[in-house]
Amino acid sequence: MPELPEVEVVRRGVAAHVVGRTVSGVDVLHPRSVRRHVPGPEDFATRLVGRCLTAARRRGKYMWLELGGGPEEVDAGEAVLAHLGMSGQLLVQPDEAPDETHLRVRFRFDDGGPQLRFVDQRTFGGLSLTELVSVDGVAVPEPVAHIAPDPLEPVFDLEAAVARMRKRRTGVKRALLDQTLVSGIGNIYADEALWRAKLHWARPTANLTRPQARSLLGAAVEVMQAALTAGGTSFDDLYVNVNGESGYFDRSLAVYGQAGLPCPRCGTAVRRDAFMNRSSYSCPRCQPTPRNPHY
DNA sequence: CCGCTGCCCTGCAGGC
DNA sequence: TGCCTGCAGGGCAGCG
Structure with a gap:
């Protein structure tokens, strides 16, 4: 979680x-x-x-x-x-x-x-x-030792992560969740970063432009920093800080867990897809399905 | 080498 | 009321 x-x-x-x-x-x-x-x-x-x-x-x-x-x-x-x-x-x-x-x-x-x-x-x-x-x-x-630095570490190198991501031959969400590429990103922040960068989760990494990959990783950094400021994302009391208190970033989520609710950017109903035995949430209009999806 | 499926657990919501 | 299914924020072995 x-x-x-x-x-x-x-x-x-x-x-x-x-x-x-x-x-x-x-x-x-x-x-x-x-x-x-x-x-x-x-x-x-x-x-x-x-x-x-x-x-x-x-x-x-x-x-x-x-x-x-x-x-x-x-x-x-x-x-x-x-x-x-x-x-x-x-x-x-x-x-x-x-x-x-x-x-x-x-x-x-x-x-x-x-x-x-x-x-x-x-x-x-x-x-x-x-x-x-x-x-x-x-x-x-x-x-x-085998996982990559996370985006909040001084040693994190965004351009190196961009380059590694574009060399992969997989879907962009799989890449975001791969802790050996960039660590710290899970299902919530992957979906939120993809929404911010207006990319569909099945977009192949191989045809991401450099600016798109930069924008996506930059969005991941931004959304995680914003969540940290809010004390994290809590849907229930399973996630709490050491004093048992919940964070409130759940109120700022654009798409994660928001199936059927309007996209904050364009108002289209958020969709939910099954993916990797989990769920992926996205806006059908801001994040259209690519021609050659890589599931 | 890489990518992908299944599985490890408990609890809860929703359908019947 | 209860039973069943599906789902939940993660990661790893083992397979092709």
């Missing part, structure tokens, strides 16, 4: 409330939520005790907490990696708050302050303890 803006809102909350604190205990309440930590739940929990959370970082939809306070040789070289999947949340909660229905992992701290809780209804998300590696001068967890 959460895309870049929502994950960034969570990262900021974690940075404000958790960074600088030292872990005193970890409870793994559902092993599936740490399945990517190969040595297992026990190892995950015990290795974190006594470690200080020194920074909260993000690339695309992944976020991680860098670790200090450990054995010298691993210090600053390890991190707790989190992916929220479709329904994951990180919440800062007082000790006495009752366990959430889908509470999966709890972190307690030696200052006796609020806990950090990983709550995840569908368990597509998860946590793991990972080593940092250097990719083009940026330290990222090893499982994140």
